[in-house]
Amino acid sequence: MQAAIGGESTVGFNAQLTLVPGDLVEVTTYCRKPLAGSPKRVASNTWLGAEAVKYPAFKLIAVLLSETHASHFQPFFRRNAELAAVALRAPNQPDRLVKFNCNAAHRRDVQAFYKLVIIPFSLPAPELLPTPNGEGLFALNCLHYRYVEGRTYSAASLLPEQARRDVIHALGKLHSIAIGNLRRLNSHQPYWAYLQRSIVRQALLSCDIGYIKTLMVMRRCIRKLPMVLSHGDLHTGNVLVDATTGKVTLIDWDRWGELPLGYDEACFLRGIPFRQALAYLPDQHALRLGFTIVSYWLGAVEGNGFRYTEQAKSMMNFLEKHMG
Ligand SMILES: Nc1ncnc2c1ncn2[C@@H]1O[C@H](COP(=O)(O)OP(=O)(O)O)[C@@H](O)[C@H]1O
Ligand SMILES: [Mg+2]
Numbered sequence: 001m002q003a004a005i006g007g008e009s010t011v012g013f014n015a016q017l018t019l020v021p022g023d024l025v026e027v028t029t030y031c032r033k034p035l036a037g038s039p040k041r042v043a044s045n046t047w048l049g050a051e052a053v054k055y056p057a058f059k060l061i062a063v064l065l066s067e068t069h070a071s072h073f074q075p076f077f078r079r080n081a082e083l084a085a086v087a088l089r090a091p092n093q094p095d096r097l098v099k100f101n102c103n104a105a106h107r108r109d110v111q112a113f114y115k116l117v118i119i120p121f122s123l124p125a126p127e128l129l130p131t132p133n134g135e136g137l138f139a140l141n142c143l144h145y146r147y148v149e150g151r152t153y154s155a156a157s158l159l160p161e162q163a164r165r166d167v168i169h170a171l172g173k174l175h176s177i178a179i180g181n182l183r184r185l186n187s188h189q190p191y192w193a194y195l196q197r198s199i200v201r202q203a204l205l206s207c208d209i210g211y212i213k214t215l216m217v218m219r220r221c222i223r224k225l226p227m228v229l230s231h232g233d234l235h236t237g238n239v240l241v242d243a244t245t246g247k248v249t250l251i252d253w254d255r256w257g258e259l260p261l262g263y264d265e266a267c268f269l270r271g272i273p274f275r276q277a278l279a280y281l282p283d284q285h286a287l288r289l290g291f292t293i294v295s296y297w298l299g300a301v302e303g304n305g306f307r308y309t310e311q312a313k314s315m316m317n318f319l320e321k322h323m324g
Helices: 050-054 056-068 104-118 137-141 161-175 190-206 209-224 263-269 274-278 285-300 304-308 310-322
Strands: 003-005 011-013 072-077 083-089 096-099 143-146 227-230 239-241 248-250 257-260
Touching: 050 056, 050 072, 056 072, 056 083, 161 227, 161 239, 161 248, 161 263, 190 209, 190 285, 209 285, 209 310, 257 263, 257 285, 263 285, 274 285, 274 310, 285 304, 285 310, 304 310
Parallel strands: none
Antiparallel strands: 003 011, 072 083, 083 096, 096 143, 227 257, 239 248
16 A cells, blocks of 8 residues: 655545554655654554464564464554564463563663662562563563553643653652662663753854853753663653553663653653643752753754744743752
């Protein structure tokens, strides 16, 4: 099936689509680069019968289904069309979520974090299950979790009010845990490194002395803030909310690490107007400063025009008052 994007951004299909649950809809550029949100699975919250594994895109899952005797499954794709994980339902067993592409160092990092942080401090995360023996290829490269009922949201503004508060509360608990001897084998924080590099680059390219100074002052300030134990990838796609109980579960702890206080909060509340977002945070000076600087940077890397927006001005007013 092919679609054409016209000059006025209209999308037209060359035939009528008859879709059934489990089908995949992939919208790509003419170079076959998937567009944001693609591929999408039709009826993405439904469990598929094991027979649906016949689709070529699910080839990887077929072995796993037969090895675990699963009767149903739900595949999860990344934006680049790569298969990220699969939920499995097998008779007389709790549903599980198998996450792919986890090398040994990565698995050791996640297991250590569960053992020393998530379990002892009862953070709201899905239970990490032992990897069952005898799964051939998959035993080496997967992490198994208990499947948690819930849905994710595409923006923090869409999350139920109580869920937002619960996430901020859980983050407060996480940041107060001493890191002790806990160290990652994979120490890289790719997004944080990217954000810092981009800001320096943007400052220099702007050729605007005032803007360069502002961004450098922020950089100095954030370097003095406490580095705390953080989730490291807390966008709303990593927050599951149970539709009936409203219970919140934070998933995808793969990028846990030490990050500036306020980093997680800024990533999570991204898109909510600054003053409204600030109101969710406890009244802690360092947390609010870190939150504001990271929020500003997240806005700035989206485009050069950000600094002229009302949001940016409101953040700058706050920083001028509180940076001291
Ligand atoms: N324990 C779980 N229970 C239910 N669904 C989950 C669970 N873990 C992950 N998922 C689903 O799988 C998707 C991908 O998992 P995630 O750990 O976020 O991988 P990625 O690193 O690709 O973002 C999530 O967006 C979520 O929909
Ligand atoms: Mg994720």
